[in-house]
Amino acid sequence: MSEPPRRPTLDDVAAAAGVSRATASNAYNRPDQLSAALRTEILRVARRLGYAGPHPVARSLAARRSGALAFLLDASVSTAFSDPALSITLDALATAVAPAGDALLLVPGGDAAAAQLREAHVDCAVAYSLPDRAPVLRVVRERGLPLVVLDGPARRGAALVRTDDRAGAAAAARHVVDLGHRDVAILGTPLRTGTDGGPVTAEQALTSRYRVDRERHAGYREVLAGAGIEPAVWQAAGISRPAAARTATALLTGAAPPTAVLCLSDELAAGVLDAARRLGLRVPEQLTVVGFDDTPTAAAADPPLTTVRQDLTGKGRLASALATDLRAGRHPHPPPPLPVTLVVRASSAAAPR
Amino acid sequence: MSEPPRRPTLDDVAAAAGVSRATASNAYNRPDQLSAALRTEILRVARRLGYAGPHPVARSLAARRSGALAFLLDASVSTAFSDPALSITLDALATAVAPAGDALLLVPGGDAAAAQLREAHVDCAVAYSLPDRAPVLRVVRERGLPLVVLDGPARRGAALVRTDDRAGAAAAARHVVDLGHRDVAILGTPLRTGTDGGPVTAEQALTSRYRVDRERHAGYREVLAGAGIEPAVWQAAGISRPAAARTATALLTGAAPPTAVLCLSDELAAGVLDAARRLGLRVPEQLTVVGFDDTPTAAAADPPLTTVRQDLTGKGRLASALATDLRAGRHPHPPPPLPVTLVVRASSAAAPR
DNA sequence: GATCGTATCTGAAGCGCTTCAGAAGCGTCC
DNA sequence: GGACGCTTCTGAAGCGCTTCAGATACGATC
Numbered sequence: 001m002s003e004p005p006r007r008p009t010l011d012d013v014a015a016a017a018g019v020s021r022a023t024a025s026n027a028y029n030r031p032d033q034l035s036a037a038l039r040t041e042i043l044r045v046a047r048r049l050g051y052a053g054p055h056p057v058a059r060s061l062a063a064r065r066s067g068a069l070a071f072l073l074d075a076s077v078s079t080a081f082s083d084p085a086l087s088i089t090l091d092a093l094a095t096a097v098a099p100a101g102d103a104l105l106l107v108p109g110g111d112a113a114a115a116q117l118r119e120a121h122v123d124c125a126v127a128y129s130l131p132d133r134a135p136v137l138r139v140v141r142e143r144g145l146p147l148v149v150l151d152g153p154a155r156r157g158a159a160l161v162r163t164d165d166r167a168g169a170a171a172a173a174r175h176v177v178d179l180g181h182r183d184v185a186i187l188g189t190p191l192r193t194g195t196d197g198g199p200v201t202a203e204q205a206l207t208s209r210y211r212v213d214r215e216r217h218a219g220y221r222e223v224l225a226g227a228g229i230e231p232a233v234w235q236a237a238g239i240s241r242p243a244a245a246r247t248a249t250a251l252l253t254g255a256a257p258p259t260a261v262l263c264l265s266d267e268l269a270a271g272v273l274d275a276a277r278r279l280g281l282r283v284p285e286q287l288t289v290v291g292f293d294d295t296p297t298a299a300a301a302d303p304p305l306t307t308v309r310q311d312l313t314g315k316g317r318l319a320s321a322l323a324t325d326l327r328a329g330r331h332p333h334p335p336p337p338l339p340v341t342l343v344v345r346a347s348s349a350a351a352p353r
Numbered sequence: 354m355s356e357p358p359r360r361p362t363l364d365d366v367a368a369a370a371g372v373s374r375a376t377a378s379n380a381y382n383r384p385d386q387l388s389a390a391l392r393t394e395i396l397r398v399a400r401r402l403g404y405a406g407p408h409p410v411a412r413s414l415a416a417r418r419s420g421a422l423a424f425l426l427d428a429s430v431s432t433a434f435s436d437p438a439l440s441i442t443l444d445a446l447a448t449a450v451a452p453a454g455d456a457l458l459l460v461p462g463g464d465a466a467a468a469q470l471r472e473a474h475v476d477c478a479v480a481y482s483l484p485d486r487a488p489v490l491r492v493v494r495e496r497g498l499p500l501v502v503l504d505g506p507a508r509r510g511a512a513l514v515r516t517d518d519r520a521g522a523a524a525a526a527r528h529v530v531d532l533g534h535r536d537v538a539i540l541g542t543p544l545r546t547g548t549d550g551g552p553v554t555a556e557q558a559l560t561s562r563y564r565v566d567r568e569r570h571a572g573y574r575e576v577l578a579g580a581g582i583e584p585a586v587w588q589a590a591g592i593s594r595p596a597a598a599r600t601a602t603a604l605l606t607g608a609a610p611p612t613a614v615l616c617l618s619d620e621l622a623a624g625v626l627d628a629a630r631r632l633g634l635r636v637p638e639q640l641t642v643v644g645f646d647d648t649p650t651a652a653a654a655d656p657p658l659t660t661v662r663q664d665l666t667g668k669g670r671l672a673s674a675l676a677t678d679l680r681a682g683r684h685p686h687p688p689p690p691l692p693v694t695l696v697v698r699a700s701s702a703a704a705p706r
Numbered sequence: 707g708a709t710c711g712t713a714t715c716t717g718a719a720g721c722g723c724t725t726c727a728g729a730a731g732c733g734t735c736c
Numbered sequence: 737g738g739a740c741g742c743t744t745c746t747g748a749a750g751c752g753c754t755t756c757a758g759a760t761a762c763g764a765t766c
Binding site for chain 1: 360403405406408409410411412413414419420421424429430431432434435437440441443444447448451452454455456457458459460461463465468469471472473474492495496497593594595598627630631649650652653655
């Protein structure tokens with residue numbers, strides 16, 4: 001194995017073109033600072049030497065900016081991405097930052113997250129629905145990184161993007177109450193990792209580590225309590241559709257099966273539909289199921305899910321805009337919560353009598 | 354808004370601790386190069402000053418390594434992640450590189466991909482099932498980045514991780530042939546973007562831009578042709594389950610409905626199950642459906658999918674190992690194709706007579 | 707013809723760190 | 737008592753680039 005030849009640097013290009021390094025640099029960064037002819041010549045020489053452009057790391061060091069944002073996840077990659085709401089939001093964010101040449105550095109949850117972020121070549125962090133005391137946020141503070149928080153937790157100095165989850169949940173609950181349901185269950189995400197799923201107390205649900213979950217539970221409860229309904233609250237075995245199906249099977253075959261299930265996400269709701277189908281329960285005649293988020297899963301479900309729509313794409317784009325402000329040293333006004341809409345489809349109907 | 358105070362540097366720490374910069378550096382990077390007592394003292398001083406550790410970018414420039422790999426996707430984030438096979442592979446890769454402090458920079462397909470990679474602070478790239486002439490690979494070459502290719506396309510100098518897709522497809526086809534099916538359809542991924550889905554010729558399928566697809570189509574064809582069967586080959590409207598369901602509805606209600614559908618992924622197969630259910634077709638009695646990959650979707654489907662298992666986690670781990678070799682300047686031996694296994698579940702049965 | 711503005715290019719000072727070749731100090735060994 | 741080997745620490749040379757304050761040249765301006 002021969003030693004790989006040293007890659008050319010900007011100095012090599014400058015020397016070969018007979019100009020100063022500053023001029024060679026300007027050929028790449030400030031075309032208006034040199035004559036067009038010379039610029040062309042420099043780029044031609046660069047190509048001849050096999051120079052691929054200024055070294056990104058050196059460029060960042062000198063210019064004090066890096067072309068990447070850290071995207072902080074709560075869970076492992078496969079777990080986090082088992083809810084399409086994440087993909088959609090992330091997609092919008094990635095698409096919004098791409099034109100500026102920026103990319104996203106994926107920092108999954110886990111033991112290594114803090115160390116990864118400590119070494120990350122980023123000048124901004126975007127947190128996606130982290131639990132209240134995520135250790136990785138400490139590194140964000142220590143490094144003094146601008147922070148955009150999606151969904152929570154709130155942090156001083158950070159820009160918070162949130163949806164009016166409570167109002168959305170309230171609308172969903174109102175919907176099932178109006179349909180005459182009295183035996184209502186709420187299916188939420190796992191309150192702690194590694195659970196098999198099952199009933200929890202309303203208090204436990206309201207003190208979830210995730211802001212979004214707390215808000216949604218609170219919204220449901222608000223309306224249900226107002227209607228004199230004490231819902232059964234269950235945590236699913238995971239956030240994926242199959243995990244929800246497992247838990248829903250237990251819920252629907254339990255001692256006091258509900259006639260309506262309010263779910264904290266569309267994936268969970270789709271899992272409930274799967275479980276109901278296997279149990280021979282007809283939706284919506286015998287069981288009403290309501291989701292949350294209005295991901296493609298909702299419209300494609302059988303029957304199509306009644307759900308609470310939130311603008312996931314707008315969320316990602318807003319995060320990008322806030323990150324841009326923060327990186328530029330501007331301190332944007334806190335945006336208002338993004339609105340939600342109840343979308344009534346075919347998975348909800350009057351309570352069986 | 355006051356000017357933010359300049360963040361302390363290693364020089365500040367060294368000065369405050371009364372040592373040279375080299376020693377302060379060693380406190381972080383080579384604990385064996387200084388006395389434990391002094392090291393503790395230096396770190397104490399650092400904490401007092403609010404020094405968060407060596408600046409990652411400067412560190413990378415000096416040490417000539419960066420703590421990140423680029424993960425190159427063919428499509429947008431939400432599209433790419435609509436197949437869990439990607440999440441699982443990516444998860445394994447991310448988990449494997451995390452202990453070394455490395456993270457993954459997400460580079461989605463699209464116009465900005467090349468520019469993003471040109472600016473990326475990475476010292477290795479991992480390509481996930483890119484089409485044959487992905488423009489982003491040109492930047493990989495220009496920058497001289499080590500490259501690990503998952504599934505394809507092969508590139509000289511790159512480490513290629515592949516699965517024995519052809520054998521897997523052949524096994525799936527053999528299975529349905531042995532069950533007596535003669536009217537067989539193949540449901541593949543879109544051959545070009547933006548298609549509505551529909552029939553394609555066998556030749557078109559065999560010249561897909563994706564190596565994996567070519568191999569799987571070839572494997573099916575090999576066995577089917579040997580049995581004298583000319584399958585109907587369809588491309589789905591997308592790689593997601595709902596997209597597959599749409600196309601499958603057309604396929605199953607067409608002029609010559611198949612009794613068995615071989616699908617290029619589990620998501621596609623799940624979509625076929627959805628379509629069949631809505632059409633009142635019983636699986637497997639009236640229709641046999643076979644998937645590919647054995648993602649969690651397969652086992653959780655109703656009925657559970659017969660599919661071809663490949664070791665997605667192992668694939669991600671192998672990619673990590675190869676990347677490590679490449680980054681260290683070692684040139685690993687080309688690994689053999691990862692093995693596949695046919696997993697027979699409840700979605701396949703003898704052809705209706 | 708002196709002054710000025712403009713377009714173009716350069717020198718040099720960093721950006722914040724790693725690392726290598728020593729230097730210094732000190733106990734050991736024969 | 738001098739050579740030797742350790743451990744511990746330092747000086748200085750980069751890593752490859754951006755950018756700012758000039759320098760230079762030249763046609764325009766009054």
